[in-house]
Amino acid sequence: MPGLKIDADKCIGCGKCVRICPVNNLAVENKKVRETGKDCIRCGHCVSSCPKGALQFADEDDAFKKGWFDGRLVSDSDLNEILSSMGMGTDPDIWIKVLQGAELDEYIESSMDILKKSSSGIPLVKEWEEWNERHDFLEPNPVLWEGKQVLFIFSDSPEHAFSASNKMVVKGFGMGVRGFHSNILMAAYHEDPGRLESFFPGFKGKMYMAFVIGHGRRLIEPLFKPLEKFKGLFR
Ligand code: SF4
Numbered sequence: 348m349p350g351l352k353i354d355a356d357k358c359i360g361c362g363k364c365v366r367i368c369p370v371n372n373l374a375v376e377n378k379k380v381r382e383t384g385k386d387c388i389r390c391g392h393c394v395s396s397c398p399k400g401a402l403q404f405a406d407e408d409d410a411f412k413k414g415w416f417d418g419r420l421v422s423d424s425d426l427n428e429i430l431s432s433m434g435m436g437t438d439p440d441i442w443i444k445v446l447q448g449a450e451l452d453e454y455i456e457s458s459m460d461i462l463k464k465s466s467s468g469i470p471l472v473k474e475w476e477e478w479n480e481r482h483d484f485l486e487p488n489p490v491l492w493e494g495k496q497v498l499f500i501f502s503d504s505p506e507h508a509f510s511a512s513n514k515m516v517v518k519g520f521g522m523g524v525r526g527f528h529s530n531i532l533m534a535a536y537h538e539d540p541g542r543l544e545s546f547f548p549g550f551k552g553k554m555y556m557a558f559v560i561g562h563g564r565r566l567i568e569p570l571f572k573p574l575e576k577f578k579g580l581f582r
């Protein structure tokens with residue numbers, strides 16, 4: 348399979364693409380990125396996230412661009428298509444909401460406040476606080492990476508929630524909508540569901556998923572170690 352075309356003159360070795368690659372196919376050496384192997388799944392995240400435009404597929408064509416997250420909001424009509432494929436409105440056991448904009452900012456602030464008061468000691472909370480204090484919104488919110496919308500699934504049934512989550516991935520992937528499951532937002536919900544449920548008037552059941560629409564994200568072990576105690580919540 349053709350690999351990436353790397354423009355070494357443009358690459359500044361920032362490592363953003365390395366952190367974003369879901370299969371560890373990239374590494375920075377001597378301040379330049381290189382591919383480590385042949386594991387590329389052609390998700391396009393590195394290409395779309397490189398601030399210098401140093402990456403492209405060796406056989407780049409427009410078909411691949413469709414799936415690349417470039418910071419845009421998913422339109423209401425695309426979201427509605429995804430939500431209906433997940434059973435929203437037809438499966439009585441599924442209730443879904445997407446938060447974005449000021450409402451999402453407020454939700455994240457409440458979630459971080461909950462985790463700050465808990466004993467979880469999650470490093471990302473500190474990272475978020477520092478980012479929030481700097482008030483530099485040119486830097487992406489570390490909780491969302493570069494995502495701007497979060498899709499939440501509520502249900503009374505873990506099976507229905509799981510099925511809706513799978514349908515979202517299948518439908519969304521085909522439409523170019525990708526992202527990552529946010530353990531940190533789930534952790535905040537499990538600490539204090541009552542406080543966060545006020546963001547979801549009319550919700551049914553309990554929250555089973557918080558999915559950040561945007562780049563896929565590789566789990567970084569040290570970041571998630573403090574979440575050991577939350578293991579099992581999603582079984
Ligand atoms: S994101 Fe772009 S500039 Fe940064 S290391 Fe990767 S290729 Fe180089």
Ligand code: SF4
Pocket residue numbers: 351367368369370371372373386387388389390391392393394
């Ligand atoms: S296209 Fe995706 S899998 Fe391939 S190197 Fe880039 S981020 Fe990694």
